Amino acid sequence: MRIPNAFYAQSGGVTAVINVSACAVLETARLFPERIGKVLAGRNGIIGALQEDLIDTSLESAAAIRALRHTPGGAFGSCRYKLKGLDQHRAQYERLIEVFRAHDIGYFFYNGGNDSMDTAWKVSQIGEQLGYPVVCVGIPKTVDNDLPVTDNCPGFGSVAKYVATSMREAGLDVASMARTSTKIFVLEVMGRHAGWITAACGLAAEQEGDAPHILLFPEVPFDEPRFLARVQDCVDRFGYCCIGVSEGLLDAGGALMAESGGKDAFGHSQLGGVGQIVAQLIKDKLGHKYHWALADYLQRSARHIASATDVEQAYAVGKAAVELAVQGRNAVMPTIVRASENPYRWEIGVAELKDVANVEKKMPREFISADGFGITEACRRYLTPLISGEDFPPFRNGLPDYGRLRNASVTRKLSGGFTI
């Protein structure tokens, strides 16, 4: 009997725990030798499939695969590449089938966020529409926490833990400097369309006066006078003011603040750095000395401070994806279901890819405080379990000892190439 191989790829921005899901897929697939042959990984996401650039994971040791569980980044390479519709770019799909057929691919696992679930959904339709049977399962991943249906997304909990930890630590620093030096600290975090990561900064505060004092969400257009009044109020009451701001903050007119700064002396557009824009505004209008930090990739790759809950869930969705696939469940994605909040319990559910693809889950308004500058208790109750527990990587010579794969290429079987 023919035992089909599986294709696994990572897509979109990577996270501290996307490799945990990869680990789960590879380890779980090895438990079904009668159903799944080799797992072939796409080098750089779907591009690896289109260009027949495949990695033979069967050549990796069990220890190397296990090490994925504590290694950030995307072990096989990721991509930002979205498949067009079947009617718009039929050649892409025909190429996929050509590669799948050549390598006996019967399962397709795609590990990513909104755009990637759209790709997965399109691939799930090629059996019906183009006659090549493949069982396609999406595996959720996104630091933005904006996939629908699932209670939360693997990758988010670890970023949340990182930004809350960083805000708490920087807040203690600023508090001690405020008397004669820095009174304002701004931390810019990711989340262009949804304020989940910004909200997570708010977990740093336990008592009145703790950092952060103000959060600026992409969901709440920037109100300069109200903001400046609040900053001054914090300085008056606490001696300092710490602010968490989303890279996607909008001005009163609905434009991205980060793009509203015009050109600098070189004629460049003012780039990103909404954190600096906000901090400089305070300096100009209120005269307070500031520092600002841009966490950027540090926040989403910080495996050293990953949430144990996040690691467990990232593993669980990878494992569930393989289990669904061997049951022949096409066009689905495992989800995380919040079974109970106090005590927190979760379990794995299943969503249809068509319900997930391209749908963005925003923060509920009731998670943002009435004044728009903070989070509510309901938000805390939602977020706190997601950052719970530590899962430190092993260390060697003072640094996290992250894994390395061989990533040996599968010999190409097709003569033609494919230009993306």
Added chain:
Amino acid sequence: MRIPNAFYAQSGGVTAVINVSACAVLETARLFPERIGKVLAGRNGIIGALQEDLIDTSLESAAAIRALRHTPGGAFGSCRYKLKGLDQHRAQYERLIEVFRAHDIGYFFYNGGNDSMDTAWKVSQIGEQLGYPVVCVGIPKTVDNDLPVTDNCPGFGSVAKYVATSMREAGLDVASMARTSTKIFVLEVMGRHAGWITAACGLAAEQEGDAPHILLFPEVPFDEPRFLARVQDCVDRFGYCCIGVSEGLLDAGGALMAESGGKDAFGHSQLGGVGQIVAQLIKDKLGHKYHWALADYLQRSARHIASATDVEQAYAVGKAAVELAVQGRNAVMPTIVRASENPYRWEIGVAELKDVANVEKKMPREFISADGFGITEACRRYLTPLISGEDFPPFRNGLPDYGRLRNASVTRKLSGGFTI
């Protein structure tokens, strides 16, 4: 017999482990009840002494003091305030003596960097010059690692561990994104005059091709054509290029790059952000997409990833300071002496404050590779033990559980104030 009290204060930029030294001072002082009365802490450094704004640490529980060992920031507040010379501002010194006399201060512990050791040195002279006997001991602290005599400075090892960890993690992220998205990543770190922290980024790389690929030190003026050629070479060979840059990078003319960017559209000076300047240069000249991160206070407050070696040394210098004081050793500072490199062993030495004050230790040229873009093996041998070992804080609800002091004020005994 009169048992004099001690004064302890924190000065300059705080670190992840300055409170470890504070913990050591308080715990060790309690071991000498026959020699040291209470330890009174200055609120916001020397300003607390000048303004008679003192904290009674005897009211803190042993557990609260112990928690300082895992708490970043400056628990009593710090300051950026340098005493002028005795001949220039005699009133300051007379005020100090007035406060010391009112509160029976016989020991003066000042925990800081270069400027602070200058202050400590000046205070150590008031016995001889103004007739008020005080035993004055400096306690080294600075993330910049630029104090002379001592092999290294408490505070540096933890920043070094943080930036190397962050660079390793972000490097894995960029490597996985480089095929279709970000090819360049720039991490801007502290160290305005000395490249120690920049050098520490280099510890992230273990093999050729690992991040970081280029380091830009304040000691090596920026050479744009050579730099751009190296960036392109890395992209060609490895697919991506990660860069660690010091905030104090100088241009070919010796001016701070961060200040050479002119004004933006609002007429502001181009602020800090040399990391962005370098990244944008690559984008403009080579066309590669970039991300950049500004670690700022995150790097120096990251107690969650502190070096165990650093924590031990920060404790040891605090303990030694008290032991020196009860021996009547005035105008000294405990140092860290590297007794052996392999295996690494260290012990506590003693420096004269006059040899430490205002002297800045730069990176030896032999620690920077011949091409100016990396670190040498000698540098690695120096740095590696300083980041060794982990000393994670306790966690609660998913976040580091940092301590809080009561910081109760000592009742003022003087009628007059003092304006700083």
